[in-house]
Amino acid sequence: MKTATRGSFKVYATGEHREGVCEKCHIKLIKEFYMDGDRKRVRMVCPECGGMGRLIAKTFSIQPPNPPQCLSFRCLYRFFMDTLFCALLSNYHRRRVAYAEINRHKEILERYRTGEPSPSSILGAIVANMKLRCPICRKYNYF
Amino acid sequence: MGQTQTVLDQGITELILLWREETATGMESIVALNMATPCTAVVGSTFADPADTATHHTDGGLTIQAIDTVGGTTVNTAGDTITFDHVFTATGTKNVAGIHVCNNDDDVAFIECCFNAVLPMENTDTLTIDGQSTINQA
Numbered sequence: 550m551k552t553a554t555r556g557s558f559k560v561y562a563t564g565e566h567r568e569g570v571c572e573k574c575h576i577k578l579i580k581e582f583y584m585d586g587d588r589k590r591v592r593m594v595c596p597e598c599g600g601m602g603r604l605i606a607k608t609f610s611i612q613p614p615n616p617p618q619c620l621s622f623r624c625l626y627r628f629f630m631d632t633l634f635c636a637l638l639s640n641y642h643r644r645r646v647a648y649a650e651i652n653r654h655k656e657i658l659e660r661y662r663t664g665e666p667s668p669s670s671i672l673g674a675i676v677a678n679m680k681l682r683c684p685i686c687r688k689y690n691y692f
Numbered sequence: 693m694g695q696t697q698t699v700l701d702q703g704i705t706e707l708i709l710l711w712r713e714e715t716a717t718g719m720e721s722i723v724a725l726n727m728a729t730p731c732t733a734v735v736g737s738t739f740a741d742p743a744d745t746a747t748h749h750t751d752g753g754l755t756i757q758a759i760d761t762v763g764g765t766t767v768n769t770a771g772d773t774i775t776f777d778h779v780f781t782a783t784g785t786k787n788v789a790g791i792h793v794c795n796n797d798d799d800v801a802f803i804e805c806c807f808n809a810v811l812p813m814e815n816t817d818t819l820t821i822d823g824q825s826t827i828n829q830a
Contacts, residue, residue, distance in 0.1 A: 558704075560697040562791070562805040562823035569781055569816030577816065580779055582761065590777045591760040593818045602818060608807045611694045639694025639808075643730070646809040 561610045566650070567602040571595035578602050606649035609642040609664040611635060630671065637674035638667070644681050658687065695808045696733040699825060703802030706795055717796035719762055722778050722821065724754035727789035731806040739794060739801040746789055746806075753783040754813070756798055765824070773826040780821070782813035791821060 569578050578593035578601070594601055614631035617624040642664060649662045660666065661681070668674040680686040709716035725731060727746040737743045749755055760778045767773045776793065790806035803825060813819065 557828045558699050558825070559828060560699055560803050560805065560823065560825045562697050562803070562821060564788070564791070564805075564807055564811065565820040565822070566811045566813070567818050567820070569818045578818065580760070588763055588765055588775055589761045590822075591779055592820060593779055593781075605817070606809075606811065608695055608809075608811075610697065635694075642808045643694050644809075646807070646811075650809060650812055 559612060561612070563610055564608045566605040566607070567593065568605065569593065569602055571598060571600045572603045573600055574598050604662050605653045606646045606662055607664050608646055609667060611639050611642065634671050634674060637671060637678060641668060641674055641677045641681065644678070648681065648687075658689075661687070695806065697803065697805035698733045698735050700737055700801050700804055701735050702738045702800050706800045706802065716800075719774065719776065719793060719802055720758060720796035721756050721794040721798050722759045722776070723756035723792050723794065724749045724780055724786075724788045724819070725790040725792060725806070726754075726787060728787055728810065729789070730809055731789045733790070733804040733806045737801065737804045739792065739799055742792060742801070743790070743804055743806055748792065749786060749788075751784070752786040752813075753781045754786055754788060754819075756794065759793070767824075767826045768828055772828070773824050775824045776821070777823070778821045780813075780819040782815060782817045782819070784815055786813045787811070788813055788819060793823070 574595055574597040579596050580591060581594045582591050614635055617628040645661050668677045706716050725742055725746040726749045731743040731746045733743050759776050762776045764771050765773045765775050788811045792801040793803040794801050
C-alpha cells in the first residue's frame with residue numbers, strides 16, 4: 550500500500566464518536582457552539598446536565614516522519630527509527646479504535662476509547678500493541 | 693495502516709484559483725466517506741473519486757453539509773492555519789471511513805481524511821470532527 554502526504558502543508562483531523570443520548574438523563578443531545586480561546590467550536594451536550602454522551606472511540610491523527618535532511622548515518626538512522634515508531638503507533642491506534650468500536654456496549658479501559666495516553670516511544674508502542682493483543686492484559690491499567 | 697490525511701491536488705488547484713481571483717470558492721462543506729473497510733488518503737483523490745472504493749454518504753445524516761465552524765489560527769507563524777469543527781448526527785446505521793472537506797460549490801475536495809478504523813454509526817450517534825490544516829513555514 551502506498552500513501553503520499555505533503556511535508557509542508559499538513560492536515561490534522563480527529564473524529565470523536567459518541568452516543569447521541571445522554572447516559573444520565575436519557576435525552577437527546579443538542580448542538581452547542583462555544584469559544585475555545587479565539588476559536589469558535591461546536592459540540593453536542595445534554596440540555597439538562599451538560600453531559601456530552603458516552604464516548605465510543607476517538608481517532609488519532611498520526612503524521613508521517615519528515616524525510617532525512619542529510620545522508621549521514623545519524624540522519625538515516627533517525628529517519629528509520631521515526632518511520633518504525635510511526636508504523637507501530639499507526640498499528641496501535643488502528644487496532645485500538647477497532648477494539649473500542651467492537652466493544653461499544655461493554656466496559657473497557659478508557660485509554661482505548663480516548664487514545665490517551667498515546668505511546669511516545671518505540672518500546673512503549675511495542676508494549677501497547679502486545680497488551681492490546683492479549684485479552685487478559687488489556688483489561689488492566691497497570692502500565 | 694493507521695489514520696491518513698492530506699491536502700488534495702484538487703484542493704491546491706482550487707486554492708491557486710482563489711489567489712488568482714478566478715472562479716473558485718473556499719472551504720465550506722463536509723461529507724462523510726462510506727466504505728466497509730478503512731481507506732488510505734491519497735493526494736490524487738477528487739471530490740468525485742475518493743480514496744480506494746469509498747463514496748460519499750448520501751443519506752443518514754452524513755451527507756454533504758455546511759461545516760459548523762471554520763476559522764483561522766496560528767501554529768508556527770501568524771495566521772498559518774485554518775481550523776474547522778463539525779458534528780455529524782447519524783439517523784441510521786452507517787459506516788464512516790473518513791471525511792472530505794469541500795468547497796462551497798460542492799465540486800472540489802480540499803482535504804481527505806481516512807480514520808484509523810471504520811466507525812460503525814448507529815441511529816442518533818454523533819461524530820465530532822476537529823480539524824486543522826497548516827502551511828508549515830518553520
